[in-house]
Amino acid sequence: MGYKVAVIGATGNVGREMLNILAEREFPADEVIPLASRRSIGVEVSYGDHTLKCRDLENFDFKGIDFALMSAGSAISKEWSPRIGSAGCVVIDNSSCWRYDPDVPLIVPEVNADAIAGFTKKNIIANPNCSTAQLVVVLKPLHDAAKIKRVVVSTYQSVSGAGKEAMDELWNQTKGIFVTQPPEPDKFTKQIAFNVIPHIDVFLDDGSTKEEWKMMVETKKILDPKIQVVATCVRVPVFVGHAEAINVEFEGSITTDEARQALRDSLGIVVLDERDDGGYVTPKEATGEDAVFVSRIREDPTVENGLSMWVVSDNLRKGAALNTVQIAESLIDGYLQRKAA
Ligand SMILES: NC(=O)c1ccc[n+]([C@@H]2O[C@H](COP(=O)([O-])OP(=O)(O)OC[C@H]3O[C@@H](n4cnc5c(N)ncnc54)[C@H](OP(=O)(O)O)[C@@H]3O)[C@@H](O)[C@H]2O)c1
Numbered sequence: 001m002g003y004k005v006a007v008i009g010a011t012g013n014v015g016r017e018m019l020n021i022l023a024e025r026e027f028p029a030d031e032v033i034p035l036a037s038r039r040s041i042g043v044e045v046s047y048g049d050h051t052l053k054c055r056d057l058e059n060f061d062f063k064g065i066d067f068a069l070m071s072a073g074s075a076i077s078k079e080w081s082p083r084i085g086s087a088g089c090v091v092i093d094n095s096s097c098w099r100y101d102p103d104v105p106l107i108v109p110e111v112n113a114d115a116i117a118g119f120t121k122k123n124i125i126a127n128p129n130c131s132t133a134q135l136v137v138v139l140k141p142l143h144d145a146a147k148i149k150r151v152v153v154s155t156y157q158s159v160s161g162a163g164k165e166a167m168d169e170l171w172n173q174t175k176g177i178f179v180t181q182p183p184e185p186d187k188f189t190k191q192i193a194f195n196v197i198p199h200i201d202v203f204l205d206d207g208s209t210k211e212e213w214k215m216m217v218e219t220k221k222i223l224d225p226k227i228q229v230v231a232t233c234v235r236v237p238v239f240v241g242h243a244e245a246i247n248v249e250f251e252g253s254i255t256t257d258e259a260r261q262a263l264r265d266s267l268g269i270v271v272l273d274e275r276d277d278g279g280y281v282t283p284k285e286a287t288g289e290d291a292v293f294v295s296r297i298r299e300d301p302t303v304e305n306g307l308s309m310w311v312v313s314d315n316l317r318k319g320a321a322l323n324t325v326q327i328a329e330s331l332i333d334g335y336l337q338r339k340a341a
Contacts, residue, residue: 001030002028002029002030002031003027003028003029003030003066003067003332004029004030004031004033004064004065004066004067005022005027005029005031005032005033005065005066005067005068005069005328006032006033006034006035006060006062006065006067006068006069006089007019007022007032007033007034007035007069007071008035008036008057008068008069008070008071008072008076008080009035009036009070009071009072009073009076009094010034010035010036010040010045010052010054011034011036011040011043011045011054012036012071012072012163012164013160013163013164013167013316014071014094014316014320014321014324015034015036015045015069015071015072015321016045016046017316017317017320017321017322018069018071018321018324018325019032019034019045019046019047019052020046020321021317021321021322021325022047022325023047023048023049024048025325025329027325027328027329028332032047032052033052033055033060033065034047034052034053034054034055035054035055035056035057035060036054036055036056036057036072037056037057037072038056038058040054040056041054041055041056042054057072057076057080061087062083062084062087062088062089063087063088065084065087065089066089066090067089067090067091067092067328068081068084068089068090068091068092069092069324069325069328070084070091070092070093070094070095071093071094071095071320071321071324072095073095074095074096074097076095077091077093077095077097077098078097081093081097081098081122081124082122082124084123085122085123085124086123088123089123090119090123090124090125090328090331091123091124091125092124092125092126092127092324092327092328093124093125093126093127094127094320094324096129096214097126098122098124098126099126099127099128099129099214099218099221100217100221101122101124101126103118103121103122104118104119104121104122104124104125104126105117105118105119105125105126106125106126106127106128106218106221106222107125107126107127107128107222107323107327107330108128108133108136108137108222108323109323109326109327109329109330110137110140110266110267110268111136111137111140111222111223112222112223113330113334115222116327116330116331116334117334119331125327125331127320127323127324127327128214128218128222128323129211129214129215129218129319130157130161130242130315130316130319130320131153131155131157131161131211131214131215131231131233131242131244131315131319132214132215132218132219132222133313133318133319133320133323134242134244134292134311134312134313134315134318134319135151135153135215135219135244135246135311136218136219136222136223137266137268137269137292137313137318138246138263138269138292138294138309138311139151139219139223139227139248140223140266141262141263141265141266141269142248142250142254142259142262142263142307143223143224143227144262145252145254145258145259145262146250146251146252146253146254146258146305147250147251147252148224148227148248148249148250148251149227149228149249149250149251150227150228150229150230150248150249151219151227151228151229151230151246151247151248151249152230152231152246152247153215153229153230153231153232153244153245153246153247154231154232154233154234154244154245155200155211155215155231155232155233155234155242155243155244156196156234156236156238156242156243156244156245156283157200157233157234157235157236157242157315158236158238158239158240158241158242158283158315159188159192159235159237159238159239160239160240160315160316161200161235161242161315161319162187162188162200162235163187165186165187166187166188166192167239169185169186169187169188169192170192170193170237170239173191173192173193174193174194174237176193177193177194188235192235192237193237194237195237196234196235196236196237197234197235198232198233198234199235200212200233200234200235201214201233208231209233211231211233212230212231212232212233215229215231215233216229216230216231238283238284239287240283240287240314240315240316241282241283241284241286241287241312241313241314241315242283242312242313242315242319243282243283243310243311243312244310244311244312245308245309245310246308246309246310246311247300247306247307247308248300248306248307248308248309249300249303249305249306250305250306250307251305252305253305254305254307256297256298256299256307259297259307259309260273260297263294263297268290268291268292268318269291269292269293269294270291270292270293270294271293271294271295271297272293272294272295273294273295273296273297279295280295280296280310281293281295281310281312282312283312283314285312286312286313286314287314288314288317289313289314289317290314290317290318290322291313291318292311292312292313292318293311293312293313294309294310294311295309295310295311295312296308296309296310297309
């Protein structure tokens with residue numbers, strides 16, 4: 001018997017990718033129901049070879065639905081996730097609404113699949129921020145090998161991380177500049193075309209941004225509360241794919257070869273690290289891929305045990321939709337099948 005899966009935010013960047021990934025991975029679904037706002041009633045979305053018509057979240061009854069894969073923002077999640085959870089449906093949410101709730105597991109299956117067990121308290125499981133997801137996938141095997149003390153990370157985040165309207169803004173500004181039409185920032189605080197913006201989410205009292213705070217807090221919750229993380233998050237004029245320059249300081253010693261091997265032996269990671277022209281991965285090549293790619297692994301000579309590296313992944317896939325579907329798969333493997341047996 002298959003599962004009934006509702007995809008909430010099915011017309012958005014992440015929702016559409018969730019539908020693709022459910023079909024690609026042949027998720028054991030008997031029924032997939034795309035939901036969005038009233039504006040999208042009847043809008044057609046693709047699910048493998050099928051075309052499905054969107055329904056309205058507000059008038060949908062979740063009784064009998066097994067999974068709600070949610071990507072419609074924090075406000076919608078705050079209102080709807082508890083209601084859906086108490087109807088007996090497991091919510092896997094992409095917004096930041098539940099990530100820091102101690103009764104909600106925050107999961108990247110390659111890193112902390114065991115923590116899923118805590119989902120029964122609220123019937124809600126959270127996905128991390130897209131930048132955190134690719135970071136912790138890479139940190140996990142390195143932490144197991146030589147215990148990480150401190151991480152310094154600078155991100156180069158694509159506009160798709162801010163939703164479909166943000167992608168339109170980059171597209172329209174880029175076209176407009178060629179016909180001398182002045183760019184009008186709307187989703188972004190400054191011109192994004194041919195520019196970079198060191199500001200994602202709101203500013204906090206200490207001068208950091210909420211996006212930078214999320215990377216620190218989420219890494220601690222998923223991987224190890226003792227790891228120190230400092231981030232600088234930057235939006236760049238790239239449509240899809242987030243890149244990160246990472247400096248890792250370890251308690252024990254680890255060579256570049258040992259790190260490369262530990263990464264190669266881990267699920268979900270591809271090491272492409274040739275010290276030659278083009279011997280590294282950029283967001284363009286990572287788009288549409290499931291893996292987290294690691295390149296430019298080298299010693300950091302400024303600390304006793306340190307490595308620097310370049311990490312790239314498709315933010316809509318491992319950073320959001322793929323991770324969501326993997327959580328549902330882990331839940332089926334670990335709990336639901338056992339419960340049914
Ligand atoms: N993009 C990423 O890389 C990424 C990564 C991790 C997490 N996330 C999170 O995932 C969520 C969605 O991101 P996105 O990039 O997919 O945004 P998006 O492209 O702007 O899509 C938003 C989706 O939410 C739906 N929605 C809005 N208001 C609604 C309502 N009242 N009722 C039901 N559905 C409603 C929209 O439906 P309509 O078309 O009907 O308005 C649309 O399907 C956000 O919380 C974001 O922070 C995104």
